[in-house]
Amino acid sequence: MTKRLSRNEPMADRLSIEILHSLTPFHADGRDTVTQASRDLLLGCIKFEPRIHKVFFPSFEAPAGLSLVEFGTFPIERLATVFVAEAISKVKDEYGFHATIEKSRVEEHLDEVYGSLQWKKLGFQLYTLLYPDVVKDPKTNVRLRDFLLNEGHVWAERLISHVSEPAWTRAVHQKMVRGLYSEEQYNRDMNALFVKLHLLDPQSVIPAYQYLLNQRALPAVNLELATRNYLEGPLDWTSIEHEVANAERKASTPVHASRMSLPSDLDVYYGVDVDEFIVTECRNLGLWAGSRPHNCKVVKAKDRCAIM
Structure with a gap:
């Protein structure tokens, strides 16, 4: 049972092994809150790519955490360009910008990026970067970050001890026997456990994995800590549909045109910067x-x- 907390109670006194064990990134419907936060951060990084930002997202501010992301060999500029090109190709604009993009080439680039080892590596980095602050106890607002800041390695030891208790194994086994818990859910939750241990004390992961692997009453556990696809599938181009359409509708008039000039017809160009982005x-x-x-x-x- 989670105790009520005083607002002035020291953080160290708020922490318990029960809260630590219960911390989960998953909603009741199975959605992963950290995966969603990771995808949101990546989308923010894409929007803030210089050549993308000035044309399509000029008012977008740098996302929190941008400076902490290390892309390394991940082709963020390439993904940003291709992702925006995908949106251009699928927004059915009146000017025909969508027809200027080779859709098959866009798909080839995206398939290559989303199916790459680099995509998984970036996902793991973003996931572990955000996990400590996104995952928290709904009743107390205690986050995993709070455990990390209070002798994380000690909490890792306590967490391993907790899941090593026969009572824990029996509880998991009984849920499975009753059909309340699947092998897939078990492996999903064990991976979440390994992520917690990795963040608390990286050296604690292997001992925990070996212990669980030897529990005959439980399904075989998979160690997917660094190989799971934390970012999941392709980014959703409709999330930038509005901004792309606005950039395409942006009107430009000749610099010599003015309200005081003699009455005459005027050529107005739309989406000049988008056109330049496409041909470069x-x-x-x-x-x-x-x-x-x-x-x-x-x-x-x-x-x-x-228009003036």
Whole structure:
């Protein structure tokens, strides 16, 4: 039973092995909150890529945690360009920007990135970066971070001792016998346990794994700590659909045009920066189809005030 906490109670006194063991990244419906936070952070990193940011997300501010992400050999610039190109190709705009992108090449690039070992490595980095602050006890708001800051290695030892108790093994076994707990759920939760141990004390993971592996009453456990796909599947292009459409609708008028000039029709170009992005950044990756959008419209003199 979780005790009620005083607001002024020292953090060290709030911590317990029961809370530590109960900390989970999973919602009741199975959704992983840390995976979602990791995907959100990655999307923020994409939006803040310089060549992407100035054209499509000029008002977007750097996401918290950006400076802590180490991309290493992960092709973040390539992913950013291809991801935006995917959105361009799927937003059915009136100017035909979508027709200027080679959709098959976009899919090839995305399949390569999402199926790569680098994608999994980045996912593990983001997941372990965010886990300590995202995962918390709903009743006390105690986070895994609080355990890390209070002799994490000691808590790792206590956590291993907790799952080594016969009562814990019996409880898990009985849930499985009753059909309340599947082998898939067990391995999912054991991986969450290994993540906690890795963050508390990396050296504690193997002993915990070996112990669980030797429990005949429990299913065989898989050590997927660094091989699981924490970012899961492809990013959702519809999450940037609005910004891409806005960039395509952005009107540009000739620099010599003014309200005081003689009445005349005016050529107005839409999405000039998007067009430039396509024929430079997208072209460099073989994503440009070789065509240009029909993004010029003649505005009659009587309508000029509406666009100037």
